[in-house]
Structure formats: C-alpha cells, structure tokens
Amino acid sequence: MKIERIEAIPYSIPYAKPLKFASGQVTEADHVLIRVHTDEGIVGTADTPPRPYTYGETQDSIVSVVTKIFAPAVVGLDPMDRQKIHAILSRTIHNQTAKGGLDIALWDIIGQAANAPVSSLLGGYTDAMDVSHMLGFQPAQKLLDEALRFRSDYGINTFKLKVGRRPLALDIEACHVLREGLGQDTELYLDANRGWTANEAMEVLRQTDGLGLSLLEEPCDAKEAMSRRRLVDKSPIPVVGDESVPTAGDVSRELLSGGCNAISIKTARSGFTEAQQILGLCTGLGVDVVMGNQIDTQIGTVATVTFGAAHEATSRRAGELSNFLDMSDDLLAEPLVIKDGKISVRQVPGVGAAIDEAKLAQYRQDNK
CATH class of the missing domain: 3.20.20.120 (Enolase-like C-terminal domain)
Incomplete structure (x- = not known):
C-alpha cells in the first residue's frame, strides 16, 4: 500500500457560543481537514485546529506546509512506515498540528487496513x-x-x-x-x-x-x-x-x-x-x-x-x-x-471519523 495523495481542506463552522479565555477567543472553527489517500482506496482522516496565539499556526500555514512540503516528501511511501514518515516531517520545525493531523490520518489508515479500531x-x-x-x-x-x-x-x-x-x-x-x-x-x-x-x-x-x-x-x-x-x-x-x-x-x-x-x-x-x-x-x-x-x-x-x-x-x-x-x-x-x-470509543475499523460530504461541501473554503 502506498500514499497516493494528501488533501488539506480549509473549512469554517461558526460557534453558536464563543469560548473566551486568557490568550484569546474562538468564534468559529476555521480548521483544516486532512485526508491521506492510498492506492488501495483507504483514506485516513484527521482534523487540524489552527491556534495562532498558542502555536503560531494558521489555516493558511497548515494548508501550505501540508500540500507544499509534507505531501511531496511522503507521497509514494507506505503509510505503515510511520517512523520513516515522521523522520521526514521532523526535518521541518514547529507546525505541530499539521504533523499531528497527518499522524492521526496514518493511524486511521492502519486501523482500517487491519480491520480494527485504532483505540x-x-x-x-x-x-x-x-x-x-x-x-x-x-x-x-x-x-x-x-x-x-x-x-x-x-x-x-x-x-x-x-x-x-x-x-x-x-x-x-x-x-x-x-x-x-x-x-x-x-x-x-x-x-x-x-x-x-x-x-x-x-x-x-x-x-x-x-x-x-x-x-x-x-x-x-x-x-x-x-x-x-x-x-x-x-x-x-x-x-x-x-x-x-x-x-x-x-x-x-x-x-x-x-x-x-x-x-x-x-x-x-x-x-x-x-x-x-x-x-x-x-x-x-x-x-x-x-x-x-x-x-x-x-x-x-x-x-x-x-x-x-x-x-x-x-x-x-x-x-x-x-x-x-x-x-x-x-x-x-x-x-x-x-x-x-x-x-x-467507536467500535469500527480505524478512528471512526467518517465525514458528512454534504456538510464538507457546505463549509469548505477552497471553492472545490
């Protein structure tokens, strides 16, 4: 099994009730959905939350680092080879949620391939x-x-x-x-x-x-x-x-x-x-x-x-x-x-984060 392509989809969903705290506030989930596609049709999914006031990452920076730096370096690799992939990701400093999202998506693939819950x-x-x-x-x-x-x-x-x-x-x-x-x-x-x-x-x-x-x-x-x-x-x-x-x-x-x-x-x-x-x-x-x-x-x-x-x-x-x-x-x-x-815990193969495609189409911000 090989990684075929990686999507980084920006989307935004408003909060009905904003959360306010000492370092900022959140009024909308302006996140990035990560999807790692394999040549066997298995897709790993994860969510990445930009927190510029905490880690310095933004929605644009996550999309950019995933699509322009990480994806070209790991496409073609076996998603089971997590340590090899992490060695590649670690060459780029910071960008913690972008890396974390990719890791979760890889585990999601592994769980689906093994027909077992990742937990x-x-x-x-x-x-x-x-x-x-x-x-x-x-x-x-x-x-x-x-x-x-x-x-x-x-x-x-x-x-x-x-x-x-x-x-x-x-x-x-x-x-x-x-x-x-x-x-x-x-x-x-x-x-x-x-x-x-x-x-x-x-x-x-x-x-x-x-x-x-x-x-x-x-x-x-x-x-x-x-x-x-x-x-x-x-x-x-x-x-x-x-x-x-x-x-x-x-x-x-x-x-x-x-x-x-x-x-x-x-x-x-x-x-x-x-x-x-x-x-x-x-x-x-x-x-x-x-x-x-x-x-x-x-x-x-x-x-x-x-x-x-x-x-x-x-x-x-x-x-x-x-x-x-x-x-x-x-x-x-x-x-x-x-x-x-x-x-x-979701008792399904993988992580269990199946996406409502109609809602993704409604909230995504890249006009695709």
Missing part, C-alpha cells in the same frame, strides 16, 4: 472516557448556570474553569460560586492560559484554599522560569503544563526543570505517535496526565477519545471532550453522543 491497536484499555467540560470567561452566576445545565443534560461532573482575568477577584469569585453551587462531589480545576504572573497565581491559590480544586494549568508563561518553579514547589495542587509542552522534548524539559508536575496531552498537536512518547515519559516519572482539548470539533474529539481510552493513565481523569457542543454544526457523519457523562 484497540493503541492499547485498548477501556471503551469509554469520562467527560470534562470547559467553562469560558463569563460572570460567575452564568458559569454556574452552564455547569448545572451540562450536569443535568449530559451527566458531566468535571469542569475546567478558564481563568487568568484581571482583577483576580473575578476568577476567585467564580471558583467560590461554582463550588458552592455544584457541591463537593464535582471536580473543578483551573486553566489560566498564561494569563497571570506566577505571583498572581499564588494569590489565587491562597484565596481559593479549601475549595478542593484539583489542578492548575498554565498559570503563567513558562518563560517566567524562576517564579514558576517556586509556584510549582509551593502549590498544594499539581501545576499542569499545556502550551509549554507541545512535544516530548518540551515535556522532558519542563518536568526536569520543575516548570510543571503534570501534563496535558493533546492529540491535535502530537498525533497518536508522539502522544504515546509523552505518555511514556509521564508514566515512567509518575506524573499525572489529562487529555486536553484544542477547542476541538467532533472529529478532533473522536481522536482524543481514541487515544485516551486506549491507556490506563489517560483514563483516570475525565478528558476535555465536550466543547464541540458549542458549535453550530459539525462535519462528522455520525454525531457524537455524551451519555451519563461519558463518550464511547
């Missing part, structure tokens, strides 16, 4: 993942109303609160209101998206002590190295690396330097292959992991569930899997279902 090929630990929902910037009472609705409608009982606002009192109030309104049995954790300084994060931890918060993600820029190490050392809860750890090498640097002591794994930026390397580092060092969300579509969420359910360590915590519910539409032919706070 089983990766490890097959469980058949579903608990769901965590991200709450963006809103007044405290609206945050509570949203959380209560998601708990009632979908059975979700883990919430990640986007923080990093100034004045700090806005986020501190939100923490207290959510805890009081949701009770002690609901898991709450914070993500500041580098919005604070390390010292501001320490003050927030002081004023939320006793609320039972479980994690603090990217409280400040990792470049604030000395203060961040002091924060990690003094924090009563794990400090999660996310934007600062897009690659396995970054994970090693931040963990060994004391820049964080837990890791967010996002298949959108690592694919499955590097995500396995990151997970191996974390499990070997006894470091907690959480399956993160790149404000993914349902296609991206399917990939997260595929990887997260495959391994014991990534199944311990609820994965961030529900923000596709804020979109006005999606490309997945068979929509995802959240039942009793869980999303099930």
Whole structure:
C-alpha cells in the first residue's frame, strides 16, 4: 500500500457560543481537514485546529506546509512506515498540528487496513472516557448556570474553569460560586492560559484554599522560569503544563526543570505517535496526565477519545471532550453522543471519523 495523495481542506463552522479565555477567543472553527489517500482506496482522516496565539499556526500555514512540503516528501511511501514518515516531517520545525493531523490520518489508515479500531491497536484499555467540560470567561452566576445545565443534560461532573482575568477577584469569585453551587462531589480545576504572573497565581491559590480544586494549568508563561518553579514547589495542587509542552522534548524539559508536575496531552498537536512518547515519559516519572482539548470539533474529539481510552493513565481523569457542543454544526457523519457523562470509543475499523460530504461541501473554503 502506498500514499497516493494528501488533501488539506480549509473549512469554517461558526460557534453558536464563543469560548473566551486568557490568550484569546474562538468564534468559529476555521480548521483544516486532512485526508491521506492510498492506492488501495483507504483514506485516513484527521482534523487540524489552527491556534495562532498558542502555536503560531494558521489555516493558511497548515494548508501550505501540508500540500507544499509534507505531501511531496511522503507521497509514494507506505503509510505503515510511520517512523520513516515522521523522520521526514521532523526535518521541518514547529507546525505541530499539521504533523499531528497527518499522524492521526496514518493511524486511521492502519486501523482500517487491519480491520480494527485504532483505540484497540493503541492499547485498548477501556471503551469509554469520562467527560470534562470547559467553562469560558463569563460572570460567575452564568458559569454556574452552564455547569448545572451540562450536569443535568449530559451527566458531566468535571469542569475546567478558564481563568487568568484581571482583577483576580473575578476568577476567585467564580471558583467560590461554582463550588458552592455544584457541591463537593464535582471536580473543578483551573486553566489560566498564561494569563497571570506566577505571583498572581499564588494569590489565587491562597484565596481559593479549601475549595478542593484539583489542578492548575498554565498559570503563567513558562518563560517566567524562576517564579514558576517556586509556584510549582509551593502549590498544594499539581501545576499542569499545556502550551509549554507541545512535544516530548518540551515535556522532558519542563518536568526536569520543575516548570510543571503534570501534563496535558493533546492529540491535535502530537498525533497518536508522539502522544504515546509523552505518555511514556509521564508514566515512567509518575506524573499525572489529562487529555486536553484544542477547542476541538467532533472529529478532533473522536481522536482524543481514541487515544485516551486506549491507556490506563489517560483514563483516570475525565478528558476535555465536550466543547464541540458549542458549535453550530459539525462535519462528522455520525454525531457524537455524551451519555451519563461519558463518550464511547467507536467500535469500527480505524478512528471512526467518517465525514458528512454534504456538510464538507457546505463549509469548505477552497471553492472545490
């Protein structure tokens, strides 16, 4: 089997409810659909989310690097030869989501060729993942109303609160209101998206002590190295690396330097292959992991569930899997279902991201 051609299709779907956070906001899914075609008719599919304020990638840059640099170099190769293909991709620095999307598409081909779900090929630990929902910037009472609705409608009982606002009192109030309104049995954790300084994060931890918060993600820029190490050392809860750890090498640097002591794994930026390397580092060092969300579509969420359910360590915590519910539409032919706070692994060959072709034609932006 050989790779015959690669498509990078830009598309845009509005969000019915934009998500606002410290490093930006998302009002539409202006993503790129990756399709790797083989000479045997098997097609691997993945979604790539541009996040210029996080990784520097844009929709145009992903299309360009995939079609002009990666595709000419890997067309004609066997999609089973992932390490050979990754060696070629690694010659180009950065472009993490473009590389991650290609990797997921290759795994999708492998699963289809083997007539097996990719989650089983990766490890097959469980058949579903608990769901965590991200709450963006809103007044405290609206945050509570949203959380209560998601708990009632979908059975979700883990919430990640986007923080990093100034004045700090806005986020501190939100923490207290959510805890009081949701009770002690609901898991709450914070993500500041580098919005604070390390010292501001320490003050927030002081004023939320006793609320039972479980994690603090990217409280400040990792470049604030000395203060961040002091924060990690003094924090009563794990400090999660996310934007600062897009690659396995970054994970090693931040963990060994004391820049964080837990890791967010996002298949959108690592694919499955590097995500396995990151997970191996974390499990070997006894470091907690959480399956993160790149404000993914349902296609991206399917990939997260595929990887997260495959391994014991990534199944311990609820994965961030529900923000596709804020979109006005999606490309997945068979929509995802959240039942009793869980999303099930798709028991089909490959990843299970079959596309609704009519919707792709409606939302694609390359006029084809």
